[in-house]
Amino acid sequence: MTSIAVVAANGRAGKLIVKEAVDRGFDVTAVVRGENKTVAQHAIIKDLFDLTADDLKGFDAVVDAFGAWTPDTLSQHSTSLKHLADILSGTDTRLIVVGGAGSLYVDPEHKTQLVDTPDFPDAFKPLAKAQAKSLAELRERDDVRWIYISPAADFQADGERTGKYIVNGEELTPNAKGESIISYADYAIAVVDEIATGNHIGQRISVVRA
Numbered sequence: 270m271t272s273i274a275v276v277a278a279n280g281r282a283g284k285l286i287v288k289e290a291v292d293r294g295f296d297v298t299a300v301v302r303g304e305n306k307t308v309a310q311h312a313i314i315k316d317l318f319d320l321t322a323d324d325l326k327g328f329d330a331v332v333d334a335f336g337a338w339t340p341d342t343l344s345q346h347s348t349s350l351k352h353l354a355d356i357l358s359g360t361d362t363r364l365i366v367v368g369g370a371g372s373l374y375v376d377p378e379h380k381t382q383l384v385d386t387p388d389f390p391d392a393f394k395p396l397a398k399a400q401a402k403s404l405a406e407l408r409e410r411d412d413v414r415w416i417y418i419s420p421a422a423d424f425q426a427d428g429e430r431t432g433k434y435i436v437n438g439e440e441l442t443p444n445a446k447g448e449s450i451i452s453y454a455d456y457a458i459a460v461v462d463e464i465a466t467g468n469h470i471g472q473r474i475s476v477v478r479a
Contacts, residue, residue, distance in 0.1 A: 273464060274324060276300040276317055276353065278307045281426050282367050283334035285457040298328070317349050322356040324448045330363040330464045343399040350403045358412045363467060365460060370449075371397025371443040373402050373419055373475055383441050388475060402442065403418040404473060416463055416475045419452040427453025433479035434459050444477050451478045 271292055272278050277283050278299035287307040290297045299309035314323055317335055325331055326339050333353055337345045350366065371384035371393065383389060405416055414452035422441060435444060435453050443449045451459075459476040463469065 270294065270296050271329050271464065272330060273332060274298040274313070274328045275302055275307075275309065275334055276320075277334040277336065278305070278309060278312075279303075280334055280336055282336075282453050282456065285453050286332055286334060286367075286409055286460050289399045289454075289457040289461045290464070295461070295464075295467075300324075306367075312479075320352070320356060322360075325353075325356060325362065326360075328362050328364050330365055330437070331357060331367045332367065332460060334367045334463075335400075336367075338396060340395065343395055344397045346403040347406055354407065354413045354415065357414075360409075361414065363464070363470065364413055364415045365463060366404075366407070366415065367456075367460070368404060368417045368419045368473070369400035369426055370419050370424065370441070370475070371421075372401035372473075373387070374439050375441050377440065379439060385450045391424075397456065404442065408473075414470050416469050418456075418460060418463065419473060419475040421475070421477040422449040423451075424456070425452045428454065430454035430458070431478060432458060434476045435479050437475045437477065439473055439475070440478060442475065444479060448460055449477055451476055469470040 287309045297309040298311040299305045305312035308457045346469045
């Protein structure tokens with residue numbers, strides 16, 4: 270049985286990833302700071318920054334669903350990911366990162382990221398840049414079996430679960446209808462599929478509704 274831990278499992282993305290994994294027969298541990306509000310079979314009640322290598326020992330995969338949105342906490346995208354990578358360093362456990370769309374490239378030369386385009390909303394730029402920085406730092410590591418999964422540009426918390434999505438690479442790629450959209454529920458399917466297959470170790474992929 271596949272055994273996974275979901276960090277920040279009580280968040281909106283984390284909860285859906287937990288549910289998708291449990292529904293598919295995975296053995297799931299929620300890592301939460303307080304009461305476990307998910308359907309995970311087990312829980313580690315601990316702050317992310319207090320996690321140790323022993324806490325995460327033996328899992329097939331650890332999903333990092335951590336999020337920070339206020340100006341004084343945005344730097345934690347880097348520090349939290351570094352902490353998880355450090356305690357998983359040298360192990361066979363895969364680190365699946367719930368990423369952002371702002372760092373996706375909009376050109377084949379991979380010179381311009383979505384966050385740097387004129388129409389990108391100013392309100393989301395600090396978050397997108399913080400997530401892009403954490404991804405750039407993760408790329409420098411070869412001691413961790415990481416996979417970074419970016420959603421489409423329109424990442425809908427309450428969107429429908431269609432069960433269909435397309436996997437793309439580093440570039441922002443719309444679907445056949447010209448849409449860059451995916452629901453949290455379909456994104457959760459993509460995350461659990463990636464855990465099941467392990468096809469993209471050391472890569473950033475992106476997913477969009479089919």
